[in-house]
Amino acid sequence: MVFRLLADGVMLAHFGFLAFLALGGFVAWRYPWVLGLHVAAVGWGLLSVLAGVHCPLTAWEDRFRRLGGEQGMPRGFVDAYLTGVVYPREYLLTVQLVVAGLVAVSWAGFALSRGRAGVRR
Template sequence: MGWRILADATMVLHFTFVAFVVAGGFLAWRWPRAIVPHLLAAGWGLCIAVFRFNCPLTWVEDRARERAGSAGLDGGFIDTYLTGVIYPERYLVLIQLLAATAVAVSWAGLAYRVSARPS
């Protein structure tokens, strides 16, 4: 039971992390200090997408599922829970471009908000 809870909690944490990578820059509009963890998260997300690094959260979830007696993940987190489930596989590149656009817009908006602040 404990391994299953760890696996499910890791999955939820992973969804939260992916959401933060995509939309965390918008949080910095309200809380500018959030930009530092967002830069780190977005950088890690970029490295995973471009260089195919293995995500430690995927590893933890996979091992916990195996120890709980379930099959491990067939692929990475995105491959298992998003691609082919939330959006068709043929749209993966489009989704990645939309996510990158959301990050860029959030950063541009933050830069504008910071520069437009009265001194």
């Protein structure tokens, strides 16, 4: 029971990380200190997508699920919970490009808001 709860907690943290990856730049508009964390998250996301680096959260969830008597994660987090579930598999690239667009817009908006803040001083 404990391992299943830990696995579910890791799964929720993973969803939170992905939400932060997509939208954290917008949070930085209000809380500028968040931008450094968002840059790190985007860097990790790029490394994962472009170089195929496996996320440790997936490994932890898999381990906890197995220790809890479940099958484990037969594939990666995104493949298990999002691709083919939330959106069709053939839209994976589209979803990745939308997330990249959200990041770009959020960072551009951050830069513009910081520029206007400097003008007001």
